[in-house]
Every structure is written in C-alpha cells, then in structure tokens.
Amino acid sequence: MSEPDRLFAQPHARVTDFAFNEDVVRVFPDMIKRSVPGYATIVENLGVIAAQFAQPKTALYDLGCSLGAVSQSLRRHVQQDAVKIVAVDNSPAMIERCREYMAAQSAMYEQLQPIEIIEADILNLQLEPSSVIALNFTLQFIVPEKRLGILQRIHHALHPKGALLISEKVRFEESTEQMLIGDLHIAFKRANGYSELEIAQKRSALENVMLIDSINVHRERLLEAGFSSVTPWFQCFNFISLIARP
Structure with a gap:
C-alpha cells in the first residue's frame, strides 16, 4: 500500500539528488497525485488515445513505467x-x-492484454515493431544530449499508423x-498539503x-527525429501531453 509522502517534511542537512528508490516507491502514488496536476486525467486518457492507434501484431511500450x-x-x-x-523501467x-x-x-479483470515487465535502461533497449510508445514524464529525466537519439529510435520502431504519446x-x-x-x-502543491519546506527541498533534489x-x-526535436506532426492534447499549468505521429 502507498504511504503519505513525507520524504521532505523534515529539514535535511544535505538534500541529495532525487532517485526512484525504495523510499520514493513507498510514497509515489501520493507524491504524483499531489505534485502533478492532471496526472490521473493524463493516465486514463493515454489508454483511450492508445486504443485509436494500436495495430495488430505490434508492441505497445510504456517506457519509464514507474509503477x-x-x-x-x-x-x-x-x-x-x-x-x-511492454513496461520498462531502470529502477x-x-x-x-x-x-x-x-x-x-x-x-x-478478465481479458486484459498480456504484459511483459522489464528492468532495463530504455537508452539501451532494443525496441520491437510498435504501434504505441508512451513516454509519460520520462524524457525529462534523460540527459538532454541523449533525448534526440531515443526519439529517433522510437520513430524508427513505430508503425506508420502508430503514435508516440509523450507527457512532460x-x-x-x-x-x-x-x-x-x-x-x-x-x-x-500548497493546496495539496505540501509545506514551504517540502516544496523547497524537493525542488533542490530535482534541480540536477x-x-x-x-x-x-519538444516540438522541434520531435520533428527533427522524423515525426510528421506534434499535437498537444492536454495542458494543466506547466504539465503537457503530446501526440507525435510518424
């Protein structure tokens, strides 16, 4: 079961870089709900959108799948x-x-799609022929100089009628x-119960x-990677989700 997120509630002598470790896993559902506006709406509708692009005999990837x-x-x-x-994460x-x-x-539930869960670095992952690939708040944790390369590999793996779904x-x-x-x-964040200390310490943990x-x-890089169109379908404050077509 998820615990309340109190990871940054007490003063830290030194705020270390954020990592998706066991401490974060324990509180992650509460953390994401209270930190990312519109997260539940994005997640539910990524499934709805994926259903419009999924093609038979292909893989559907959730890259950086977290939970x-x-x-x-x-x-x-x-x-x-x-x-x-195929759900993939390196944590x-x-x-x-x-x-x-x-x-x-x-x-x-009955009659769910089969799933393969893989512990791997998505930068080194060999992608199968795919029709839907989701990068849901994942690209922002990849070093900037490697972002174009993974998008090019994703574009190469995608079915012509497929889509990349990317939230950032x-x-x-x-x-x-x-x-x-x-x-x-x-x-x-304040409205969701985070204190000024928690907000400040988490910001410090994430800044690097x-x-x-x-x-x-994002748009220019996706076009450079070979995608033909980039369509925003959701925005709430500084969180967006895009559909990129091959």
Missing part, C-alpha cells in the same frame, strides 16, 4: 488483437512494485508567463535530475 499506471490504462482500453504491452524498486500491481490488476513538465520561454505558471504550480524543456524545444 505501471500507464500500462494498466493500456491494458484496460486497448482491445486490438495480438498486441503485447529495481519500481519494477518490483509494478509487478505486484500488474498481478493485482490481472486478478481483478515544461518551461515557458517568456519570463512573466514562466513566473505565473510556476507560481500556480506551487499554489497547487529533472531538466525540463519548452514546448517549442
């Missing part, structure tokens, strides 16, 4: 025959809990807009780990 929320949505919504869902703690969640989902926290290029939206995100881009940078 497998997107994979669960794909399993519920995609009805296409002969597809396989052993995340993968262990993800397997538990998938087993529980399989016990609750973004920055805004105009300073007053960035300040406004940033302040609103902090207000969202989660490196965010603007919407224009």
Whole structure:
C-alpha cells in the first residue's frame, strides 16, 4: 500500500539528488497525485488515445513505467488483437512494485492484454515493431544530449499508423508567463498539503535530475527525429501531453 509522502517534511542537512528508490516507491502514488496536476486525467486518457492507434501484431511500450499506471490504462482500453504491452523501467524498486500491481490488476479483470515487465535502461533497449510508445514524464529525466537519439529510435520502431504519446513538465520561454505558471504550480502543491519546506527541498533534489524543456524545444526535436506532426492534447499549468505521429 502507498504511504503519505513525507520524504521532505523534515529539514535535511544535505538534500541529495532525487532517485526512484525504495523510499520514493513507498510514497509515489501520493507524491504524483499531489505534485502533478492532471496526472490521473493524463493516465486514463493515454489508454483511450492508445486504443485509436494500436495495430495488430505490434508492441505497445510504456517506457519509464514507474509503477505501471500507464500500462494498466493500456491494458484496460486497448482491445486490438495480438498486441503485447511492454513496461520498462531502470529502477529495481519500481519494477518490483509494478509487478505486484500488474498481478493485482490481472486478478481483478478478465481479458486484459498480456504484459511483459522489464528492468532495463530504455537508452539501451532494443525496441520491437510498435504501434504505441508512451513516454509519460520520462524524457525529462534523460540527459538532454541523449533525448534526440531515443526519439529517433522510437520513430524508427513505430508503425506508420502508430503514435508516440509523450507527457512532460515544461518551461515557458517568456519570463512573466514562466513566473505565473510556476507560481500556480506551487499554489497547487500548497493546496495539496505540501509545506514551504517540502516544496523547497524537493525542488533542490530535482534541480540536477529533472531538466525540463519548452514546448517549442519538444516540438522541434520531435520533428527533427522524423515525426510528421506534434499535437498537444492536454495542458494543466506547466504539465503537457503530446501526440507525435510518424
């Protein structure tokens, strides 16, 4: 069971870089709900959107799957025959809990799509022919110089009628807009019970780990990787989700 997120509630003598370790896994559902506006809406609708692009005899990837929320949505919504869902993460703690969640989902529902859960670095993963690939708040944790390369590999693996579904926290290029939206995100966290100490310490933990881009940078990089179109379908404050077509 998930615990309340109190990881940064007490003063830390030294705030270390954020890592998806066992401590984070224990509180991750609560953390993501209270930190990412619109997260539940994104996850549920990624399954709905994936169902429109899934092609038979292809893989559907959830890259950087964490606890497998997107994979669960794909399993519920995609009805296409002969597809396989592949959930991948490089955190052993995340993968262990993800397997538990998938087993529980399989016990609750009949006729779910099969799923393969892999502990691996997605930068080194050999992608099978795919029709849907989800990067749900994953690219922002990959070093910037390697982002174009993985998008090019994803584009190469995708079926012509498939799609990349990518969600990210973004920055805004105009300073007053960035300040406004940033302040609103902090207000969202306060409204969800985070203290000023928690907000500040988590920001420090993430500043060297989660490196965010603007919407224009995302669009230009996706086009450079070979995608023909990039369509935003969701935004809440500084969190967006895009559909990129091959």
